[in-house]
Amino acid sequence: MRPVIQVSGVRKSYGATVAVHEVSFEVNEGEIFGLIGPNGAGKTTTMECIEGLRTPDRGSIAVLGLDPFKDVYKLQDRIGVQLQQAQLQKRIKVWEAVDLWVSLYRKKASDGERLLEQLGLADKRDAWFMNLSGGQKQRLFIALALINDPEVVFLDELTTGLDPQARRAIWDLVRDIRERGKTVFLTTHLMEEAERLCDRVAVIEHGRIIDIDRPENLVNRHCPERTVVLATENPIAEERFRAIAGVETVMRTDSRFTIRGCGDDLVTEVIHCLSENGIRVTDFRTIMPNLEDVFLKLTGHSIRE
Amino acid sequence: MLRGLWKLTWLEIKIFMREPLGAFGSILIPVLVFLVVGRIMGSGRSPSSLAESNFMQTGLPVLASVLIAVNAVLSLVTIISIYREGGILKRLRATPLRPQTILSAHVIVKLLLTAATLALLVLAGKRYYPVGVHAPLFSFTIALLISTWSILSIGFLIASIVPTARFAQPIGGFIMYPMLGICGLFAPIALLPPVLRAVAKVTPLTYAVSLMEGIWRGEGWAAHVGDVAALVLVFAVCTALSAKVFRWE
Numbered sequence: 001m002r003p004v005i006q007v008s009g010v011r012k013s014y015g016a017t018v019a020v021h022e023v024s025f026e027v028n029e030g031e032i033f034g035l036i037g038p039n040g041a042g043k044t045t046t047m048e049c050i051e052g053l054r055t056p057d058r059g060s061i062a063v064l065g066l067d068p069f070k071d072v073y074k075l076q077d078r079i080g081v082q083l084q085q086a087q088l089q090k091r092i093k094v095w096e097a098v099d100l101w102v103s104l105y106r107k108k109a110s111d112g113e114r115l116l117e118q119l120g121l122a123d124k125r126d127a128w129f130m131n132l133s134g135g136q137k138q139r140l141f142i143a144l145a146l147i148n149d150p151e152v153v154f155l156d157e158l159t160t161g162l163d164p165q166a167r168r169a170i171w172d173l174v175r176d177i178r179e180r181g182k183t184v185f186l187t188t189h190l191m192e193e194a195e196r197l198c199d200r201v202a203v204i205e206h207g208r209i210i211d212i213d214r215p216e217n218l219v220n221r222h223c224p225e226r227t228v229v230l231a232t233e234n235p236i237a238e239e240r241f242r243a244i245a246g247v248e249t250v251m252r253t254d255s256r257f258t259i260r261g262c263g264d265d266l267v268t269e270v271i272h273c274l275s276e277n278g279i280r281v282t283d284f285r286t287i288m289p290n291l292e293d294v295f296l297k298l299t300g301h302s303i304r305e
Numbered sequence: 306m307l308r309g310l311w312k313l314t315w316l317e318i319k320i321f322m323r324e325p326l327g328a329f330g331s332i333l334i335p336v337l338v339f340l341v342v343g344r345i346m347g348s349g350r351s352p353s354s355l356a357e358s359n360f361m362q363t364g365l366p367v368l369a370s371v372l373i374a375v376n377a378v379l380s381l382v383t384i385i386s387i388y389r390e391g392g393i394l395k396r397l398r399a400t401p402l403r404p405q406t407i408l409s410a411h412v413i414v415k416l417l418l419t420a421a422t423l424a425l426l427v428l429a430g431k432r433y434y435p436v437g438v439h440a441p442l443f444s445f446t447i448a449l450l451i452s453t454w455s456i457l458s459i460g461f462l463i464a465s466i467v468p469t470a471r472f473a474q475p476i477g478g479f480i481m482y483p484m485l486g487i488c489g490l491f492a493p494i495a496l497l498p499p500v501l502r503a504v505a506k507v508t509p510l511t512y513a514v515s516l517m518e519g520i521w522r523g524e525g526w527a528a529h530v531g532d533v534a535a536l537v538l539v540f541a542v543c544t545a546l547s548a549k550v551f552r553w554e
Contacts, residue, residue, distance in 0.1 A: 104402055
């Protein structure tokens with residue numbers, strides 16, 4: 001796999017505030033790469049340095065082999081950008097925005113009208129930007145980001161403020177972009193979004209990257225704990241559960257047991273124990289840690305704080 | 306460099322015309338001032354005394370024209386600050402559009418509107434004005450466009466320092482209207498107190514008024530090379546300063 005984005009030792013400060021301390025990572029061709037972290041962690045600043053909208057104080061960046069600062073116009077021709085909290089002219093019509101964007105790029109691979117169709121905006125083509133809903137605006141920005149059939153697409157907090165349905169629709173769109181062989185670089189503070197969408201994520205906090213890997217690897221590495229919750233009336237159950245290899249704690253409230261332990265094998269071991277001892281259960285659930293827990297572990301606080 | 310310029314300019318004109326007060330405010334107000342003041346000053350006076358009145362002959366048409374230019378500047382300041390605050394400027398920048406192209410489109414829109422307003426003024430004048438218009442209109446249009454172009458660069462400078470869109474109109478007015486007061490239209494510059502006279506010497510509206518008055522009276526361009534040079538200098542200085550301090554977001 002060929003890296004399409006290479007970031008090395010990037011630092012950016014605004015006056016006395018250091019937004020990005022020291023950030024290095026690579027994004028490979030054809031993957032969805034997510035930069036995750038709370039608001040103010042330096043996600044947008046990092047992304048805007050890569051897009052050529054900001055100049056880093058230190059460090060080097062290459063996108064598709066280009067320097068985002070020196071070759072900014074060449075780069076803009078080959079990437080698609082969706083900015084956080086962007087607006088268009090209040091009274092610009094949807095088709096006018098698409099038409100303008102089409103005229104700006106050398107390469108005209110995407111059909112604007114078809115894009116609007118795909119994004120469910122065809123019946124809004126004559127509407128003013130100010131009269132679109134949040135989800136429609138966001139879809140229009142995605143359309144504009146895709147208009148030049150870009151090789152790399154940048155999406156900054158693309159589903160913030162959208163309802164769950166609109167969010168899912170947009171996730172499908174992002175997966176479509178990857179299916180067409182494009183690279184997607186996105187930021188999000190929604191762990192669910194990162195987990196469902198990203199092939200690899202980088203966890204950023206206070207302008208530093210703490211870890212980078214596939215979401216499931218991050219979970220396994222930082223949060224190997226597994227939990228099984230089950231309900232049984234069997235009197236010998238508690239004793240048997242405690243004897244399972246890898247089990248750390250067994251908690252009991254009436255007939256309900258919470259079994260905690262480490263490693264992928266825990267769930268199998270519990271099932272094995274149930275069948276071996278003929279223990280009948282009326283409920284059985286497993287609780288897997290997720291990126292939210294990884295974040296808590298890595299930073300010592302929840303991403304929402 | 307020109308990629309997108311005409312499309313963006315045309316789009317900005319259309320968007321401007323859709324603003325509820327945009328077209329009305331900047332096109333009709335100078336025309337109304339021109340007509341109403343002309344009517345009031347002209348009522349009850351004989352055509353011959355009107356023809357001799359310096360204000361009616363030159364002052365009022367030039368005042369209306371300067372108002373067009375000042376309106377263009379204030380409207381530019383407002384639009385740029387709204388575009389910046391809403392992230393529109395930033396969104397446009399994240400494309401192959403050059404920053405100069407984005408700003409040039411706005412300048413062209415304002416110059417076209419200035420020319421359109423002037424045309425309306427002349428038509429209204431021909432129909433309703435108590436004295437006939439015998440000015441070299443083509444040269445005067447050029448003079449007005451040069452003046453507007455020059456002071457629009459002050460607009461960019463003001464737009465650079467305005468903190469939010471809410472302050473754009475008041476701050477713009479606070480800077481532009483005093484210039485209007487001492488530009489020589491209301492009182493001859495020679496009669497101003499020395500301090501104001503010094504200020505008038507460095508404000509571009511003074512040169513714009515001098516140029517437009519002269520051309521309106523039928524004087525040649527040769528007599529106003531100094532005015533044009535001053536306006537070009539203002540443009541160069543303000544553009545250079547804006548390039549340093551202009552904020553895109």
